[in-house]
Structures are given as C-alpha cells and as structure tokens.
Amino acid sequence: MINIIGLGYIGLPTALMFAKSGEVVVGTDYNTDLVNSLEKGILPFEEEGLEELHQKALNNGITFSTEYQKTHTYILAVPTPYIKESKKLDPKYVISALNSVLDVCDKGASVIIESTVSPGTVDKYVRPEIERRGYVIGEDIHLLHAPERIIPGNMIYELEHNSRTIGADNIEIGEKIKGLYLNFCKADIVVTDIRSAEMSKVVENTFRDINIAFANELAKICQMDNMDVYEIIRIANMHPRVNIMQPGPGVGGHCISVDPWFLVGDYPDLTNLILTARKINDSMPKHVLGRIRDIMREHNIKDISKVGLYGLAYKEDVDDTRESPTLQLLERMDEHLAFGVKVFDPHVKNSVVDYQSANFEEFLNEIEILVIMVGHNHIKENLNLIKSKHVLDTKNICTFEGVYKL
Ligand SMILES: NC(=O)c1ccc[n+]([C@@H]2O[C@H](COP(=O)([O-])OP(=O)(O)OC[C@H]3O[C@@H](n4cnc5c(N)ncnc54)[C@H](O)[C@@H]3O)[C@@H](O)[C@H]2O)c1
Structure with a gap:
C-alpha cells in the first residue's frame, strides 16, 4: 500500500493516478474538511480530467484519511514555502509530515519526498530528523526524492507523459521505486542521487524564471521607445x-x-x-x-x-x-x-x-x-x-x- 501525504495540487492527482493504475492507495491529509469532501466525491480544485480520474480511483478502492498509515511506501507532497526575509526554504511541513510517518511506518519503509526542496534540504533537515528519532537510514528507512514537474491545467496528461527524476541513497531502492512510478508514467525515469534530484528540479524552474525575465525586460525596453515587443520576439x-x-x-x-x-x-x-x-x-x-x-x-x-x-x-x-x-x-x-x-x-x-x-x-x-x-x-x-x-x-x-x- 502507498500512503500519500498531502492531497493538494500535486498529492491528489498523484494518489489518484497510482490508484487508477492498480496500486492500493490511501491519501492522507490533516485537513479534515478536504478529506471529508474527497470521500464524498467533491474535488478541491478544477483540473481537466480530474473528475474522471477521481471516479476511476474510487472504483479501484482509493481511500482518504486524516490518519497516517502503517505501510512500506510513503510519498510526501506537502508545501515547501520560502521564508520571506531570508529567502531560504521553510522545511516545517516536510519535517512535520516526516515525523507523522516515522510514528507509524514499517521497518525498511521507503519515504519519497515529492515536494520541491532546495538542494541540501534532505541532508540538512531530513536525515538529522530521522536519526534524532533513532532510526538508521538505509536500514529502518530508505530515503528518496522524486520531484514533480506537472503543470496545473495539464496535470493528468503530464503525469503520464513527463519524464521524471528519482534521487535515492541506494540505487536498487531507486530502481524499485522507479518501477512503481512506471505503473502510470510512460516516459523516461532517471535514477540519480538525492542531491542531483533536488538541484535539477530547482534549476528547471530557475531556468524558466530567467527566460521569462528576459522577455519581460524586453517588454519594458520596447514600451519605453514605442517598439512592438511581440513583433520583435517573433522575428x-x-x-x-x-x-x-x-x-x-x-x-x-x-x-x-x-x-x-x-x-x-x-x-x-x-x-x-x-x-x-x-x-x-x-x-x-x-x-x-x-x-x-x-x-x-x-x-x-x-x-x-x-x-x-x-x-x-x-x-x-x-x-x-x-x-x-x-x-x-x-x-x-x-x-x-x-x-x-x-x-x-x-x-x-x-x-x-x-x-x-x-x-x-x-x-x-x-x-x-x-x-x-x-x-x-x-x-x-x-x-x-x-x-x-x-x-x-x-x-x-x-x-x-x-x-x-x-
Ligand atoms: N502546484 C504545482 O504546480 C507544483 C508543481 C510541481 C511541484 N510542486 C511542489 O509540490 C509540493 C506540494 O505543492 P502543492 O501545490 O500540491 O501544495 P498544496 O498546498 O496544494 O497541498 C499541500 C497539502 O498538504 C497538506 N499537508 C501539509 N502538511 C501536512 C501534514 N503534515 N500532514 C498531512 N497533510 C499535510 C495540506 O493540507 C495540503 O492539502 C510543493 O513542494 C510544491 O513546490 C507543486
């Protein structure tokens, strides 16, 4: 059974997709209203194809709960905001979800962090927390980072068709989890180390931010001197x-x-x-x-x-x-x-x-x-x-x- 923690824009479609592909899935969120709605078939946001996917997942037995499940595989898809003053990642949601998982998990469980995290977050915050709780990483807990690339508006298609990255301490465990995602993912899945997975995800979004900034700067220059930025970009x-x-x-x-x-x-x-x-x-x-x-x-x-x-x-x-x-x-x-x-x-x-x-x-x-x-x-x-x-x-x-x- 896979227990997916955090049923927002990323966790919910992921949970539904795993369930649709035949996995036994429990989606956990600490938001009771959200869990109640999902059980009644009410979705928290609009997304093309989500209702149909939800129905298929319900038919395949997905359940939603506020409880963390005792199992072997966890996917954490909780928020990772940054602290406004320092611009650093705020790991509080990840650490809180991790602790809830550690309270109940099987020995040897895989904990997959899907949330986007800054490079080094796993080493800086996640490993020390697991060790503080007295677990041995690599024996009691296997750590993985599988960042998500899907875009709202096209999530269902992209879940199936985007390539993915899985960062793992242990390549064999990485390959095993890759097999799990291959239940629904039709694209390439790269298995690498956790640091590279963390960094590549942040780099992808940074690349886009920089490229958009270039277009925006051009728009300002063109506006200043009455040039048509769209025509200039087109050419x-x-x-x-x-x-x-x-x-x-x-x-x-x-x-x-x-x-x-x-x-x-x-x-x-x-x-x-x-x-x-x-x-x-x-x-x-x-x-x-x-x-x-x-x-x-x-x-x-x-x-x-x-x-x-x-x-x-x-x-x-x-x-x-x-x-x-x-x-x-x-x-x-x-x-x-x-x-x-x-x-x-x-x-x-x-x-x-x-x-x-x-x-x-x-x-x-x-x-x-x-x-x-x-x-x-x-x-x-x-x-x-x-x-x-x-x-x-x-x-x-x-x-x-x-x-x-x-
Ligand atoms: N939204 C996107 O387009 C997108 C795309 C790629 C990656 N991501 C990354 O995915 C992660 C999740 O983003 P999101 O947009 O799905 O967030 P979200 O706010 O939509 O959903 C997060 C959910 O986690 C729940 N939650 C928080 N802490 C919890 C805990 N300890 N136990 C149980 N439930 C808990 C919240 O109640 C909420 O429902 C972030 O790291 C984000 O950067 C988001």
Whole structure:
C-alpha cells in the first residue's frame, strides 16, 4: 500500500493516478474538511480530467484519511514555502509530515519526498530528523526524492507523459521505486542521487524564471521607445537558435516564483543573474500599474473603480491564485491607496479579494478600462464583448485596433 501525504495540487492527482493504475492507495491529509469532501466525491480544485480520474480511483478502492498509515511506501507532497526575509526554504511541513510517518511506518519503509526542496534540504533537515528519532537510514528507512514537474491545467496528461527524476541513497531502492512510478508514467525515469534530484528540479524552474525575465525586460525596453515587443520576439525567434518566451504581467504560482529564491537564499554571493531575474519578474505588476496610470491619464479617467482586472489565477484556465500577478498588483495598488478596482475571474468562484465580481457582464458594465491579466479561454471566446472598453492586454491575445499592450 502507498500512503500519500498531502492531497493538494500535486498529492491528489498523484494518489489518484497510482490508484487508477492498480496500486492500493490511501491519501492522507490533516485537513479534515478536504478529506471529508474527497470521500464524498467533491474535488478541491478544477483540473481537466480530474473528475474522471477521481471516479476511476474510487472504483479501484482509493481511500482518504486524516490518519497516517502503517505501510512500506510513503510519498510526501506537502508545501515547501520560502521564508520571506531570508529567502531560504521553510522545511516545517516536510519535517512535520516526516515525523507523522516515522510514528507509524514499517521497518525498511521507503519515504519519497515529492515536494520541491532546495538542494541540501534532505541532508540538512531530513536525515538529522530521522536519526534524532533513532532510526538508521538505509536500514529502518530508505530515503528518496522524486520531484514533480506537472503543470496545473495539464496535470493528468503530464503525469503520464513527463519524464521524471528519482534521487535515492541506494540505487536498487531507486530502481524499485522507479518501477512503481512506471505503473502510470510512460516516459523516461532517471535514477540519480538525492542531491542531483533536488538541484535539477530547482534549476528547471530557475531556468524558466530567467527566460521569462528576459522577455519581460524586453517588454519594458520596447514600451519605453514605442517598439512592438511581440513583433520583435517573433522575428528574433526565426533565428534557428533563439527561442525567447512571451512577456507577461508577472510570475506567480507555487513553483517558478518560489524555487529560485531557494538558490538566492542559500548562495547569496553566487546568484546575481537569478536574483536579478526574480526582481524583474516581481517588478512586472508595478509596470502594469504604470500602464494603467498612463491609460487613465490619456482618457481623463480619475476613478479607479472604473478599472477592471480580468483574471485572478496565476495562469490561464486554472483556479489557483497563489502568488498570482493580479494579487501582487492589488498589493501594489493597496500601498498606493488605490482601493476599489474591480476584479473578475471565471475560474475563481470563491471570493478572494474585495470588489470581486461574480458575473462577467456586470463586471464589464461597471468599468471603462479592462486589464487582461490572464489569458483564460473564456476571455478569448468573449473578445467581441470588450471592444468598447479601453483594453490593456498584458497577454497579447487581442488583435483588434486600439488595444494597449504591456
Ligand atoms: N502546484 C504545482 O504546480 C507544483 C508543481 C510541481 C511541484 N510542486 C511542489 O509540490 C509540493 C506540494 O505543492 P502543492 O501545490 O500540491 O501544495 P498544496 O498546498 O496544494 O497541498 C499541500 C497539502 O498538504 C497538506 N499537508 C501539509 N502538511 C501536512 C501534514 N503534515 N500532514 C498531512 N497533510 C499535510 C495540506 O493540507 C495540503 O492539502 C510543493 O513542494 C510544491 O513546490 C507543486
């Protein structure tokens, strides 16, 4: 039996996928409401294909519990935030989940950390904790790190098709756990040491952050001198070895905007490029704020409540708002006492911020300036409804005349 600890964006689909592939799975979360909902068939977030997968997993006998199970295989998919001041990883969720597992596990159990962790976390925090509890690593407990690469919005497909990395102290145990993931993973699985698995995961997200920062910096340069950044990127990308990403209103989510900070926190003297990229991406909501100010001035609009932000999620077609550029922008506005801006997101059903509209047409009726912060399919399908507004399109999805870009 596999006991998966933490049933969030990563743990839940992973648990369902293992169950669908025929493994006996118990999903454990200390959030009682979440466990109760899952038992009733209610899912905590939207994700393409998740309902069907949930049903298949239930048919195959998956159960959900607040209890940690006595078994031989554990997967930990708990949060790994960073500490705002020091930028270092906060291991408290991993250590707490680990201790709960150590309370009940079989001798010789494999503990697989799926959470993204900064390089060295296992050596610095996890091993000492296991030893402090009197267990011998390699005999009583086998340690592994199998970081996850899936992206919200395409999780189910990517669980099956992304290649994976498994870091293990003992290659034989690594190969055994690789066999477990091969139950559903159709792609390559590399077995390596734990340090390399930790580092490669953080490096992947840092690479993306840096590349997005380059596009964002270009957007600022082009805006300053009235050049079309999208046209310039399109042309530059025709070069066979150039592949510039698209600029945007900022970087959010639980991964790309978080993981590079682990390296900055641990290697402050060596991370000039990484830190600069983080700063550029974090500055984008302020850049959007400046663009809104320009448009308000140009049209002599003085009332901020005439501005509407479309999209609260951190990316298109999902309901996850963590670290989202819109939330970052609202924070900036708040600092400047710009209260009352309207907000709408078709995917975010619960009320996350003040002045959040539940109805798109009502939202449009109240505003004169529409700021597209997220390129949900919903807005792409409703472009005809927004043509009468002054539109600031930070996602480059509108092709009609008079649209303002980043
Ligand atoms: N969300 C993503 O797109 C994504 C992608 C790749 C990797 N990751 C990594 O996966 C990890 C999990 O992220 P997430 O987005 O799934 O987080 P999440 O916040 O959606 O879910 C975490 C869950 O863990 C539960 N939990 C926390 N501590 C627990 C404990 N001690 N015992 C039982 N349950 C506990 C919480 O109640 C929550 O339901 C993080 O390290 C993250 O960086 C996330």
